Amino acid sequence: MPLLCARCQMPLPRWELASSEGARCTSCWSLNTVRAFPALFRQAAAPARPAVALDGEAACYDHAGKRAVAACNQCGRFVCELCKVEFGGQLWCPSCVAAGSGAARAAHPDASRVLYDSIALALPTLSLICFWPITTLTAPGTLVFTPVKWKQPLSLVRRSRWRFVVAMAIALVELIAWLWLLVYWAQRLRSGH
Amino acid sequence: MEPTSVQPSTPYRKLPGRLRGIGYGSSVWMAPDHLLLVSSRMFREEYKRFYLRDIQAIVMAQRPRFPISTRSLAIAFAWLFPWVFWILLPAGFGFVWWAVAAVLTGSWLVFSFFFSCTCRLYTAVSNDPLPSLYRTWTARKFLDEVKPWIDDAQGSLDANWAEAVESREAGPAAAAPPTAPAAARPALRSHTTACLVLVVSLLAEAALGLLTLHYVSTASGWIFTCLSLVQISSAILILIERQRRILRAAMQRVAIASLVVQGLVYYVATTTAAFAPSGRFAGPSVFSRVMFPQSVLLREIAAGIYIVLALIGLTIILRPAAARPPDIIEN
Numbered sequence: 001m002p003l004l005c006a007r008c009q010m011p012l013p014r015w016e017l018a019s020s021e022g023a024r025c026t027s028c029w030s031l032n033t034v035r036a037f038p039a040l041f042r043q044a045a046a047p048a049r050p051a052v053a054l055d056g057e058a059a060c061y062d063h064a065g066k067r068a069v070a071a072c073n074q075c076g077r078f079v080c081e082l083c084k085v086e087f088g089g090q091l092w093c094p095s096c097v098a099a100g101s102g103a104a105r106a107a108h109p110d111a112s113r114v115l116y117d118s119i120a121l122a123l124p125t126l127s128l129i130c131f132w133p134i135t136t137l138t139a140p141g142t143l144v145f146t147p148v149k150w151k152q153p154l155s156l157v158r159r160s161r162w163r164f165v166v167a168m169a170i171a172l173v174e175l176i177a178w179l180w181l182l183v184y185w186a187q188r189l190r191s192g193h
Numbered sequence: 194m195e196p197t198s199v200q201p202s203t204p205y206r207k208l209p210g211r212l213r214g215i216g217y218g219s220s221v222w223m224a225p226d227h228l229l230l231v232s233s234r235m236f237r238e239e240y241k242r243f244y245l246r247d248i249q250a251i252v253m254a255q256r257p258r259f260p261i262s263t264r265s266l267a268i269a270f271a272w273l274f275p276w277v278f279w280i281l282l283p284a285g286f287g288f289v290w291w292a293v294a295a296v297l298t299g300s301w302l303v304f305s306f307f308f309s310c311t312c313r314l315y316t317a318v319s320n321d322p323l324p325s326l327y328r329t330w331t332a333r334k335f336l337d338e339v340k341p342w343i344d345d346a347q348g349s350l351d352a353n354w355a356e357a358v359e360s361r362e363a364g365p366a367a368a369a370p371p372t373a374p375a376a377a378r379p380a381l382r383s384h385t386t387a388c389l390v391l392v393v394s395l396l397a398e399a400a401l402g403l404l405t406l407h408y409v410s411t412a413s414g415w416i417f418t419c420l421s422l423v424q425i426s427s428a429i430l431i432l433i434e435r436q437r438r439i440l441r442a443a444m445q446r447v448a449i450a451s452l453v454v455q456g457l458v459y460y461v462a463t464t465t466a467a468f469a470p471s472g473r474f475a476g477p478s479v480f481s482r483v484m485f486p487q488s489v490l491l492r493e494i495a496a497g498i499y500i501v502l503a504l505i506g507l508t509i510i511l512r513p514a515a516a517r518p519p520d521i522i523e524n
Contacts, residue, residue, distance in 0.1 A: 003250055003252060004252070004320070006252040006253060006254035006312060006313040006322075007254035007256050007311055014355055014356065018355040018356070025254065028254075028256075031254070032252050032255075033253040033254075033332075034250060034251075034252050035251045035339075035340055036250040036350055037250060037343050037347050037350065038347045038349070039247055039248060039317070040249040040350075041357060042317075110240060111239065112237055112239040113238050113240075114237055114436075115236045115237065116236075126452075129460075130453075130455055130456035131421065131456065131459060155238050156203075156205065156231070156238070156240060157207075157222050
């Protein structure tokens with residue numbers, strides 16, 4: 001089967017792919033602009049097949065019937081051809097890599113991150129927009145939350161911590177406004193109005 | 194708890210195209226050896242890496258799309274802003290105001306119908322949409338920028354590559370086994386106590402609002418305030434539960450909608466009261482301003498919206514588990 005239409009996921013015909021004006025899908029009639037690369041024609045490597053362990057031979061920790069080919073450099077468990085993971089010039093077992101122990105943690109790429117700076121900014125601003133009286137809680141909350149989460153890693157692609165700074169500034173302004181209101185009310189009460 | 198140590202930093206460069214909506218977003222970034230697809234939902238970013246050596250094809254298909262971005266919302270808000278000062282504006286302003294609205298809506302419709310597209314990136318094991326590329330000019334700019342980098346990593350194809358493509362399928366093979374066991378993740382709950390509290394408070398506020406449309410006492414005013422506080426607290430709790438992966442996404446949307454409606458109703462009521470002639474809503478209680486005629490209409494609308502939201506919430510809570518679609522964000 002050929003390349004698929006980006007809209008309806010139906011195959012794009014060969015004669016359309018050869019056209020210089022783009023490939024028209026014969027199913028949904030969308031005009032597709034295709035950029036293909038040599039990886040499209042690369043055959044995937046066949047997976048390694050672990051050998052069966054004979055009587056007296058060491059077996060894999062996770063696959064009792066498969067012959068062990070190495071021991072994990074981290075925990076010492078025996079691993080078969082399928083389980084061995086080459087990592088930093090050493091052989092590791094899948095459990096050690098998954099657990100992120102030792103150096104594996106540094107190599108493990110982040111799949112997601114919590115944006116603490118956005119949470120800090122949303123606390124005083126959204127509460128002000130939605131229902132301002134709860135800023136009595138969110139403003140001091142932001143002032144505590146921001147220093148606590150200051151050193152947490154932010155987004156992978158943006159490095160600046162300006163949201164934290166703006167959040168602190170807004171929270172401070174809200175807090176000052178509340179203090180001023182309290183003083184004002186107290187003075188009015190004292191003067192008998 | 195996330196690790197505080199940051200992994201060795203990769204220099205990322207922003208590529209053309211960005212989707213920014215309320216509570217969600219998407220963008221693609223370039224690293225020396227891979228493309229990074231960043232998808233954000235509320236306060237969490239999810240990353241997917243496509244190594245340049247593995248990318249089989251990028252396909253862009255023209256199709257109508259109608260995304261409501263934060264930019265278009267900002268423009269709509271800027272258009273709406275003069276309404277606050279309607280009384281102070283000259284008589285002929287109304288025509289200009291509506292003409293601007295017609296031009297803005299017309300241009301948005303033209304762009305959405307004729308200059309929009311969907312983009313997908315194919316590798317041997319994945320077939321992913323690139324949501325940040327939804328306008329044709331941005332997608333073309335993206336393709337022009339990315340292609341030389343992928344060519345550098347893989348080399349370039351022959352001119353007659355299309356002849357050979359018939360025998361290969363881009364994207365994951367149909368019979369490929371799943372890469373991760375789906376059962377390993379704990380099942381998300383459809384509702385919690387906070388959801389029940391939100392639905393009940395929505396219904397109670399709607400009922401009280403309709404029962405006290407033409408007479409508001411101090412007691413009912415305080416009950417309104419308490420119900421609003423309960424509603425806001427339960428909505429925030431739902432957002433936290435969703436963030437902690439306890440709850441499915443559906444109730445979160447109801448919570449966000451209820452917060453937005455609460456805010457809008459509050460500020461519209463305050464603005465309407467502020468522009469009303471003094472003394473028109475002077476009454477026996479501090480809540481008399483809600484008796485102002487426009488406020489009665491506003492309360493009717495708000496009660497209607499609360500009933501709709503409560504019914505949606507009830508449907509989510511009462512719907513049997515088997516009938517629910519899988520959570521796309523989670524799975």
